[in-house]
Amino acid sequence: MLEFYFSYGGVLKRLRSGALGGEMDRLAGHFFSLGYKQASAKIYLSRIARFSQFAGARCGPMPISQDVIDSYLCTFTTDTPRIGAVSALGHARRVAPERFIGSAPSVDDDPDALLLASFSDYLRRVCGLEPKSREGVLLGGRRFLDWFHHHRPGQDLGALTAEHVLAAVEHRLSRSATSGTRTAATSHIRTFLRFLYWAGYHDQDLARVVPRTPHWRLAHLPPRLAWDDVRRAIDMIGATTPVDVRDRAVLLLLATTGIRNGELRALQLHDIDWRTGEVFVRRTKGKRDRVAPLIEEAGATLADYILRARPKVDSPYLFLSFTPPVGPFKCASPVSRIVQRRLRHSGIEFVGGAHLLRHSLATQLVEQRRPINEVADLLGHRSINTTALYVKVATSQLAEVALPFPGGVA
Template sequence: MLEFYFSYKGVLKRLRSGALGDEMDRLAEHFFTLGYKRATAKSYLSRIAHFSQFAGTRCGPMPIHQDVVDSYLRTFTTDSPRIGAVSALGHARRVAPERLIVSVPSKEDDPDAPLLASFSDYLHRVRGLEPKTREGVLLGGRRFLDWFRHHHPGQNLETLTAEHVLAAAEHRLSLSATSSSRTAATSHIRTFLRFLCWAGHHHQDLARVVPRTPYWRLAHLPPRLAWDDVRRAIDAIGATMPVDIRDRAVLLLLATTGIRNGELRAIRLQDIDWRAGEIFVRRTKGKRDRVAPLLEETGAALADYILGARPKVESPYLFLSFTPPVGPFKCASPVSRIVRKRLRHGGVELGRVGGAHLLRHSLATQLVRQRTPINEVADLLGHRSINTTVLYVKVATSQLAEVALPFPGGVA
């Protein structure tokens, strides 16, 4: 398989020598299967071959342990080649785990690991929290433990007092810049303390000691764009390159259905009902499925993408990354980058807030301004409570002015 990327016999001989020489053809097939560009695959293979030569002088045919990898990485004096080498060795470990033995950190390296694992299990099995929510709460627990270990080294959690909790909460609040982050910080501490009592790590429920922070959910207007700006950004996307066709379909789907980032990434080809003009949205934030309308323009953009631009790989998911390894988006960041990039190319100025949720807010605002009944907006967005959708009523200033009562003593 190496012959697909390299043609000179001397180069092939060098690549197949060293500690990983017998694995190089498997690695070449690995990059080919994942759809990497030829130049990228050759770069990875060359880096692995360089490490293979280095490891061959130290361990021969024996398995390569972490100390050899660390010694190799210390030979680099700048960050860029070291980062490239780490990425290449990551592929080698996945293809030949029996040849690259990675050392597993012992529990002594992190004495709180078992406790945090138990806390994560509690959040999943007892509290029923979704993975993304668990990450935030788990981080809050980790931060509380770090503060306690730093300020009271050597002490057991059973010695935790109300004074300790108040001091830790004050520390976290001092690092929080917004009312929402302050509320989240104290909520995470409260959840962790309840877990400590529930699991028997402390005899008292100290959660009641954590101060409540004021947070008025409807005090601010949601970040949003003018609908003309959204339309201009979509129209500015070309239709010549496959990536342009995909990005236009992504923005149209987000802007016309209001689906969330994770919901877009979970859409499968079979979820589109072309005849009914609907799209099935799986496992939403409210833990229930729903159906969103598929407008004619959005459906045409999706058809163009599927028929002419979607990579020819075996995947049930609708939207795929064009960056190797080709496949579905694994996290929210790529979709957010697509949205922000296309909005900026369309001349839209963005602040800190951007991504799929900005288009969701913009659609809801536009529908309310068009006097769409609030319960229909709630159904489209998948809100379980209409109180969540009420937020968007605040932006309909012209309609609110019509229902305002006259000022006492003023002109009727």
């Protein structure tokens, strides 16, 4: 497979030597299967070959240890080539894990590693939190531990007192700018303290000490766009390139079904029911599957994307990235960037990403006097109170239910 990228015999001989020489053809096939451009794949293969020569001189045919990798990375004096080497070695470890000696995280480097790992397991098994939700709570636990180690060096968590907790909360709140972040901060500390009591790290449930912070969910209007602006942004997307076709399908699906960023990324080809005109949304934020309607325009654009523009790779996911490695979107940022780029192209001033279209659809439906329970079902809200946020934007309807001003004209 290396011959697809390199033609000179001397170069091929050099690439196939060293500690990873026997794996280079597998690595070449790995980059080819991921859809990397030829120039990009050659850069990665060259980086791996340089490390292979370095490792071969130190460990020969033996598995490569973490010490060898660290020694190699120390040869770089600037960040850019070091980052490139780390990325290349990540591919090598995924393709040929048997050639590397796994290295467990050192407890000496992170004394809280085992505690936080246990906390993460508690959040998953006991609290039932999804990975994305666990990240924020784990960060809150980490920040609490950092404060405790800094202000009470050398002390065990068993010595934690209510005064310590209140001081830590005060410190955290001083660094929170909004009511939402303050509420999240205290909630994360409260969850961590409950874990300490549950796991036996402390003999008291100090979560009861953490004060409640005021946060009124309905105090602000949701960010949204006028429906004419949403329509203009979609209409300005052409159909000349595969990226244009995909982006138009993405915006139409977001704007007409109200699905979330993560739900869009999780859609698979078999989730589209073309006969009934429905989209099956799995594993939603509320952990319930739901069905969203697929309007004719969105269905036609989606069919055009699948038949004409979607990359020809073996992946069940509906929307794929055109940037190598070709495959499904792994995080929320690429989808939000698509929305932001298309809105800016149409000259729309805004703050937000993909969720902005969800807010805009909900607002449009409320202004059209659609029943609030229908809007809740479309958005996948478990509580009607969540959907009630959008009622505030229907000012014309609110004026109709206002009571007469005392002393005013009847």
